[in-house]
Amino acid sequence: MYQLLIVDDQPDLVEDLASMLPWESVGVASVYRANSGQEALEIMNVTPVDIVITDIRMPGLSGLDLIEQIRASWNHVKCILLSGYNDFEYAKRALQHQASDYLLKPAEDEELLNAVSKAVSELEDRWQEVTSHQSALSSLRSNLPILRSHLLLELLKSRATGLAELKERLQMLELPFTAPSGCCLMLLRPEDYFDEQNEKDSSLLEYAICNIAEEIFSDEYSLWYTKDEYGYLVFLLTRKKDALSAEPMNIHQIERKTAQLQHCVKLYLKGTVSLVLSKQAAFPDDVQGTYELSLSSFRQRIGSERGFQLTLAEDAEQGEANSLSRLYHPPLLIHLLEAGQWDAIDEKLNLAFEELEQKWGDSHEHILETYFMIVSSLSFSIHKNKLWMAELMGAEYNQLLNGPHFHTVKQLRSWTTSVLQAYREHMSGKVQDSRSNLVQKVQEYASGHLEDASLQSIAEHVFLNPSYLSKIYKLETGEGISDYLSRLKMAKAAHMLRSTPDKIYEIAAKVGYMKTSYFIKVFKDRYGMTPQEFRDR
Incomplete structure (x- = not known):
């Protein structure tokens, strides 16, 4: 179901159109009301609107100016213009701004319903086209290289989802x-010649x-x-279905092909690769471990040499010492703390501590590595x-001054939990204070500024987006x-009527x-009597 906004400087007309017509019959679930172009824009800043019916001649922002602004910010919204004048220039400008319909006042109910029904059909056709299966497939195909690359990066970092979803992807x-x-x-x-290229040429060579x-x-x-974060090109190879897939992969054959690859790169691209x-x-299952082992071997056994080729032995292992991979998988702890993503912080640290306990629970060096990573991020x-660690951490700060004396993962986890809890509570209080101040x-x-206060003017005063301000204010109050503005205005009006x-x-x-008639209506809705009746009492 769609949402409709009716805009006219005659409040009674807006109210009649909004409440008297069977909008549900043409697919409209909600009808919003505005008595000026500016008020309409304020509503649209905080509420998703699909169709706008607007009068052309209004004080301040005209209907034509309104739909021009709507086109600039909400191109999908359908606009229907109402005019008391059969003026060619109006119709011409309406067409220029892609108005869905142009009706002369007073428009018959059937005319309005038909115009809105037509706009609904146009919206449905447009979104059907956007979301159609063929469109999705076309978009997918055009982005296949990027999507494939992202999925392989996830596998290299062990961030891919379960087996069933992986098969589907x-x-x-x-x-x-x-x-x-x-x-x-x-x-x-890539080496030598490739290192000298600018980013554009380097991408072409890769x-x-x-x-x-x-x-x-x-x-x-x-x-x-x-391409990984270190600038290496990572290739996964698998046998084609028409090959003898039951047999193990022929590593010697692949070695010959990699040697040919090095030769062709040097011959045709004028650069070397290791x-x-x-x-x-x-x-x-083994993709991440194989990738990390390959990285480690590259650094330790090839280093800065050029044009080398290395095949890992069957019994190659990571070695007796290694870093904790969970700590360094993105997103990093330092970035999660910066963004205040506390649930993600808890999840990341739980994974890091689990890895620490399972692989390096007896290694004081790895406990220190984890400690220093956490402290530097904190x-x-x-x-x-703009806070002081000593004030925030209290007694736990002494642990920093005296140096780490953790002998078990449990001790480090307990200390980390205590420090993070204090930091989280402080930041939550800071957010609450900030919102109260807002x-x-x-x-x-x-x-x-009751005379001209509006959501837009208040948002500009506090330098916030109107939609965000509206949500925060409602969340807090x-x-x-x-x-709130309506209640405040009515309270002041009642006071002035009395005094x-x-x-x-x-x-x-x-x-x-601006419209006295509208003021009277709003006042009566709130107090159950007209302003004059209120004053007489």
């Missing part, structure tokens, strides 16, 4: 990998390397590749928020800003109502 991205199956991983580092690799391996193997080739691994975040600023401004001799129209103007 492999199929959707038309990747010829089955889970489980056999694969080899090739880690390739694309060329991948094309050469496809050409060399395509007779028997399918390739899936990406690479590490793994033995056969299980896809997807100190950065605390100082960035509510106070809103109410002070509204009280001092339980009342919308528009409701001043001002005319009704003068009081209406002083509380921000």
Whole structure:
């Protein structure tokens, strides 16, 4: 169901149109009302509107100016214009701003309903086209290389989802990998000539390397590749279905092909590459471990040498010491603290502590590594928020001064939990104080500028987006800003009716109502009597 906004400087007409017509019959669930172009924009800033019916001639922002602004910010909204004048220039401008319909006042009920029904049909056709299966497939195909690259990066970082979802994504991205199956991983580092290129040329050369690799391996193997955060090109190889897939992958054959790849890159692209080739691994379970082992071997056994090729032995292991991978998987702890994502922080630390307990529970060095990572991230975040660690951490700060004396993972986890809890409570209180201060600023401004106060003017005063301000205010007070303004205006009007001799129209103007008739209606809705009846009593 759709949402409709009716805009006219005659409040009675707006009320009649909103309440008297069977809008549900043409697919409209909610009808909003505005008595000026500016009020209409304020409503649209905080409420999703699909169709606008607006009068052309209104004081301030005209209907034509209104739909021009709507087109600039909400291109999908359908606009229907009402005019008391059969003027060609009006119709011409309406067409220029892609108005859905142009009706002359007084429009028949049937005319209005038909115009809205037509707008609803146009909206349905448009969104049907956008969300159609063919459109989705077309978009997917045009972005296949990027989506494939992202999925492989997830596997390398062990961030991919369960096996069933992985199979579905492999199929959707038309990747010829089955889970489980056999694969080899090739880690390739562009060197020399490639290092001298600018970013654009470097990307083209990397694309060329991948094309050469496809050409060399395509007779028997399918390739899936990406670029990692270290600038290496990572290739996964699997046998094609028409090859003898029951047999293990022929590593010697792959070595010959990688040597040919190095030769072609040097011959045609004028640069050298070094690479590490793994033995056969299980896809997807061994992908992350094989990748990390390849990275480690690249650094330790190839280093700064150029044009090297290394094949990992069957019994290659990570070695007796290694870093804690969970600590360094993005998003990093320092970034989560900076964003205040406390649930994600808890999840990340739980995973890090689990890895620490399972793999390095007896290693004091790894406990220290985890401690220093947590402290450096905390100190950065605390100082960035202009706080002192000593004041925030209390007695726990002594642990920093005296140096880490943790002998078990349990001790470190307990200390970390205590510090993070104190930091979280402090930041939550700070947010609450900030919101309370914001509510106070809103109410002070509204009280001092009641004649022209609106959601838009208040948002500009406190330098916030109107939609965000509206949600925060309602969250804190339980009342919308528009409701608060209306209540405040009615309270002031009632006070003036009791204590001043001002005319009704003068009081209406002083509380921000340009139309006296509309002021009377709103006042009666609130107090159950007209302003004059209120004064007489």
